[in-house]
Amino acid sequence: MELDPLGEDTAASLREIVRAGRHLQALLDEALDLTRIEQGRVELHCEPVNLHAVLLECFSLTELDAAGHAVSLGAPPEACTSLWVMADRRRLSQILLNLLSNGIKYNRPGGRVDVHCRCHRDGRAEIVITDTGVGIPEARQSELFQAFNRLDQEGGFIEGTGLGLAISKHLVELMGGGIQVTSAQGKGSSFSLFLPLAGDSGTALVHQPSGTREKHGDQAGRRHKVLYVEDNPANLRLVEALLSRREDLEFLGVQEPGECLSLARRARPDLIMLDINLPGTSGYALLEGLRQTPGFEHTPIIAVSANAMPFEVERGLEAGFARYLTKPLDIGLFMETLDELLEAPDEG
Template identity: 40%
Template sequence: MTDASPHARKRRNWPSVTGTPEQRASKGLSRLEDITRLISEWVWEADAEGRLTYASERLTEILGIIPMELYGKTFKEFGTFIGQDGEPADPDLTKPHRELKFRMMGRDGAVHLFLLSGLPFYDRDTWNIEGYCGTVEDITDTEREFDDLLRARAAADKANLAKSEFLASMSHELRTPLNAILGFAQLLEYTPNEPLTENQLDAVRQITSGGDHLLELINDVLDLAKVEAGKLHLAIDDIDMRALMDELKPLTLSIAKDRNVAYDCMDTMGYFVRADHIRLKQVLLNLLSNAVKYNRRNGTVRVDFSTAANGMLRVAVNDSGPGIPLEKQSKIFQPFARLGAEETEIQGTGIGLTISKRLVEAMGGRIGFESTYGEGTSFWVEMPLSKRREQTAQEPASKAKGFGVEDVGMSGRVIYIEDNPANVMLMQSILSHIPGVELQVAHTAELGIALIQQDPPNLVLMDINLPGMSGIEALGLLRQDAKTRDLPVVAISAAAMPRDIEKGLAAGFTSYLTKPFDVPEMLEVVKGILDKG
């Protein structure tokens, strides 16, 4: 009777298991050797003392060594085991082991690195260890690639550190002269008892505008570096969009006035969004200033608000400018791509939109645009909506930039420790207009400490990078002296990187102002301290 079942047909195709036990063992061994030739590792066996009794042909392919040359030797005799610390190790090979690092030299003198794995096998009658078997994987190339990656990472870290040091140095070296340029320009512009002619005022405003633009460039480059390094600190909170747009309105109008551009902002509908207040303001101001700068004369800028199904509030800044050519739109968020604007009189850094995109995405939002060449452009930002809604109308949070130095009522004795003559002259010029304030100047920290200890003032203003003793070191000495421990000391420094400010405040400075400082802001800090007595 013929068995025609599917299982019977399959059995007819099975390998034959007939023959003597010796023949079957020989066939099994042959198949096993075929398998060992196919796998990337080399297979080994050893006796109960760990002496090699078998190694597959893969050993010869990798090292050029004939297996029989190693028979009768232990792994420790022809190679070196490596511990996790990279130093030679002496593992116990009588126990099961997995992926032990093992170094061995080939016929050509090249050193290879392997991962050795093995386990014992036992006599079926006595259950004594009869020997060991396992595999050896060549990881030389993998380890070399890993080392290359580590070296590349170290080189990248070194380059990044060099970039950070360069940016910090650049920032400091540019901020120091800018402090004098912008400070004296503000003094000239806002000193009522010594009024300038209209032509002189225009010239001073050009100085201020140029200085502000240079400061903007410095800050933009530093911002981009921080974002790229992932070191940007964000304080996410509920942001009132009505109050934020009220803050932006006078800034936008002042830019729009120069180009006769009409500005209109629709109602914010009382919405709050989740964002960092300073950074969202920075992004929207960048979009608004771009909409004005790149607009046509007598054009319009309109801000619209709408909610999206994804739980976002969309803020769209629409302009009636020339629009962006289609072939240039793909480069709009690339750093330093001004798309031809560098050939015009319009000032810009070319990285404002790059920074805006990184900031928006870091805050969990989205940014994009639509543009029709010859008609205009609409840049939009989407930020996560907050559950909070506006209850009552908010007063505008803006304040005028103008100030009158003579109107600042305060009195006290101030010591200013600063080595830069221009900055000393600026501070003398500012405080000379305030009759109640007496100013003493020291050009080194050592001289400043001597003046302070001789007769402690009401306030100390101090630079950080001073010749000889630094401002940080001088502050430490003042804080150790019981007579000056509680003396208010304000840092005024061109070291403006976040780590510099954090270091200064952690050292114990009462406040930390960065150069170039805003004169009204500086006077506000000084007045606040002197008024407390």
């Protein structure tokens, strides 16, 4: 119909039909997405993701929208270039696009949207998206993440489903992070997205107790060996990157569960990490095999798994794992756990 000659009134009506159809499609898509998330049917693939690269992609997708609203979009800061976070890349893009789009459409003509990044010593990255828009009354900020709640904007000119922030909150929490908002009515809003740091950018700022580095290893300066059995190469690379910044630790990684026992016998690791869900076997089976191997009766063995339900954690500890860590790794907790177990006196 758009290709046919139309009167202006008919063309305007057609544009409205198309716009309403697209809005309805977005509403249905987001409602289904939220339902899947709340029912636990969303599968995330968390891996080290370069924050700067994702931001560049999101900025390129929102530039035209910003121009259409006469809003200036600041470039991703250089501080993000070396930052890597543990996240599902596709879902992280979805969250950032939602926050950037909100900053644009709830802004004022001539306004700005800026992004800032920083690291925290608790092993988290913070991405702050700030706008110069209408702001949100303090009394209503607690309603922001409620599904379908648009803070009385339903009858206004700004389109939206009222689901984007609710979905974003669920997703970032599933990735081990969080989201916060600060806003002043008439001055604008800032949304802070927190995610676990990964790779070198995480190890540089991991909090460690005073004097921890000096305590590692024996008096001869021997490096502690840490063996990690994990079939996901991205997870192996993450832990290798974390341990590479520690002069007192030596990383040993293996993807094939069948190589675990033979490598353990040869290398004699001081600590072992086992993924629970492994091809052809499980971390529980490897734990039993290691405990039956002479010399490994008291070696600290850590379970690493995406199964984070309390009963799963309890099962792992009852089976004999020294600790049960869940994915995505809380990097601060992970490093503290290594310190604690490697400094513990040998029970053997």
